[in-house]
Amino acid sequence: MFRIAEKTPLNPTVTKMVIEAPLVAKKAQPGQFIIVRPFEDSERIPLTIADFDRQAGTITIIFQIVGGTTMELNQLEAGQSVHDFVGPLGRASELEGLKKVAVVGGGVGCAIAYPTAKRLHELGAEVHSIVGFRSKDLVILEQEFEAVSHHMAKMSDDGTWGEKGLVTNALEALIQAGNQYDEVIAIGPLIMMKFVCKLTEKYGIKTTVSMNPIMIDGTGMCGGCRLTVGGVTKFACVDGPDFDGHQVDFDEAMHRGSTYREFETHAREASCNLLNKEVQ
Amino acid sequence: MAHQINMDPCKCPMPSQEPQVRNHNFDEVALGYTAEMAVSEAKRCLNCKNKPCQTGCPVGIDIPAFIGKVAEEDFEGAYQVLSASSALPAVCGRVCPQENQCEGKCVRGIKGESVGIGRLERFVADWHREHVTDTPVKPQPNGHKVAIIGAGPSGLTAAGDLAKLGYAVTIYEALHLAGGVLVYGIPEFRLPKAIVQHEIDGLKALGVDIETNMVIGKVLTIDELMGEYGFEAVYIASGAGLPRFMGIPGESLKGVYSANEYLTRINLMKAYQPGSKTPIMHSHKVAVVGGGNVAMDAARCAKRLGAEEVYIVYRRGMEELPARKEEVEHAQEEGIIFKTLTNPVEVLGDEDGRVRGMACIEMELGEPDASGRRRPVEKPDSRFELEVDTMIMSIGTSPNPLIRSTTPGLETNRHGCIVTNGDDGLTSREGVYAGGDAVTGAATVILAMGAGKQAAAAIHAYIQNK
16 A cells, blocks of 8 residues: 555646655656556556655656546545555656757646656756647646746647647747757657657657557556557557657557547546446 | 275266356356265375376375375365475366376376366365365574565465475565466466465465565666565566567557456456456457467457357467367367467458458468477468457467566576576576576466475575575
């Protein structure tokens, strides 16, 4: 059992939790993830490590409440415990030696883009953050990003926050303004990462994406998280989650991500019913 | 001998669920002997002086001695004989391929059927579980610490043996439950999970500490275990859990599973139970590619989840199927369709990216290859399509690279298996032993247990002589 030290809602659908897991905190690096099971009968779900504190022995996770298991997780309060918490899993992001980087975050993906931006800032890189949300009330980590960015572009789909438009609009404007990036790092919905990659391919800029396929064990024993990268099958949990975005088959990843959509819709409704105490 | 020998040439049959009933539920297929049946079967044992059966048992159980106790209706006495050699008798009695091991060497098998050693082992272990509630006495600690990586059959066996010798044993397990393939791989209908849990609880009662959610190689390394954690020896029993795929087009379509994923969802995550939080596809037509025990398990699970047609697709013939004969027969009785001499070449998808079928070619058997098995050769112009909505790849697994990539100086071979020095399981690192599938590649539960036993003895000798 792993105690929840802090729980903070970041917006109506996104929650930050700080979890006591000293062994995980001792080894965690940006880009790695954990697998969590809120209760004894819960599903195993992967969440990227948003932050860690080796001294305090804690790991921060930030999750969007999108379905049954994230609802279960969100039912738990500070002082309570999650049943299982495994990590750090996957390979750490390779950030050493980068001088000028555009970090692109979309929606809750910003929770993962932020520690990357922060680490790059610590390493002395010039960081341009480009963050996008559907609307103002979904914005997370605004001050945090500002604190670690040389430049920050704020985008929203409906224009209620920053500029109206997509992150790709802002990225293209920055590139056209003459910014030469060693690398673009994109973290967010698959469709966003796909279009960021299409754009940077045109300009020949190396682009790394953090993939988020369906996972079960997270240790390489099932291949549920497999992706095609450069024509080769890779397991995101052990070979990734970071990959060269220009090599990833995004359409396939999007199809695979929808495997259990019907089941998930049902599970979410069941969880909502539970919350509303309308259990049959 | 006190009793009359039962000269029946045939084994006492074991009651089991009817095929058309059991293929709709996950309850155990084989129901086990009654005490009467067990005593009668035990009386078929000739109590040979040279005990050929014992030499066929990888953990060296004194088989005539335990069977003799059963014949005398001293079931607890029989259990004591079993547990002197085996940490998991209720498991082995169910899943060992006895026909190639103990029963394969039984003298009664020459002119009739061998003694039902596995069934008797199972009976005795079940009888003990149902009738004896004593907790085992914790052995006197000897002051030495040993770490075991992986709570599968090999790690559990080594832990049991070492704990009985007084070692403080800690098992590190990556998943949230101990048991390895016994909990995520072998289905409930062959091996009820409550039985596995009971055997694991027995180890805990002996003082074995099991730390779950610990991925060694990520959260801790072997060097840390032997350094700051103070373990004098480590036994690597991390298995061979990395699935292989065929590398044919369409393998990433929705509806293509590795057998490991399919079985893990069903067994470990209980996706077969209504209301499970972990989803699984409920398919109509399923093809399982491969012919081993894992393929049989996956096919029989698919049938139980309601699939109307389930195929085993295997590139060699019925004779060459690597699965146990009994498993193949059970699968056939339950309505699994065998498409042998068939090899998939492409998975076909619909516009939504879901499997709609697979293209196969027919095969014929050519000359024997290096392994002595006749090599399948493609028949020209034999491509055909099989309509399926789910495909389960069960063509083997190899060891996970996590341990070898984080343990400097640990020698592995080109298949990724850890190299050990003969029987005792010593690796290229002092104090580090390995066994089970991590060394051999995917094999059987009982061979993994045998390796765990040998490694425990070697670790004991190593620490005593240090």
